Amino acid sequence: MADLKTQACEACRSDAPQVMGEELKQMLSEVPDWALVEKLGEQQLERTFKFKDFAQALAFTQQVGDLAESEDHHPAILTEYGKTTVNWWTHKIGGLHRNDFIMAARTDDLFSS
Numbered sequence: 001m002a003d004l005k006t007q008a009c010e011a012c013r014s015d016a017p018q019v020m021g022e023e024l025k026q027m028l029s030e031v032p033d034w035a036l037v038e039k040l041g042e043q044q045l046e047r048t049f050k051f052k053d054f055a056q057a058l059a060f061t062q063q064v065g066d067l068a069e070s071e072d073h074h075p076a077i078l079t080e081y082g083k084t085t086v087n088w089w090t091h092k093i094g095g096l097h098r099n100d101f102i103m104a105a106r107t108d109d110l111f112s113s
Helices: 021-030 054-071 098-112
Strands: 035-039 042-050 076-080 083-088
Touching (some): 042 098, 054 076, 054 083
16 A cells, blocks of 8 residues: 555556456455445445544545545545545446555545555
């Protein structure tokens, strides 16, 4: 994960390959706290982060939003009392790209700091 969190996202084209097979297994091992989920037929990375209260969850949501804007790569974020759930996937290709794993690692880094 240390390697992923230092990387920047690359511009993704609609014909970019999805992460699959052995590459998917390897990438998942680099972000072990993230679950592989399928929503509306698209694979996504999902993680719920726990906080003491709504204010902390909202502050983290803003940090993730700022990160997303800086990379022009945007997740689904659900903010609730004491938790924030983040889903990363690449809308343009309808599944997972290396960018999603980079952003998951960088989201973990935000949570750790």
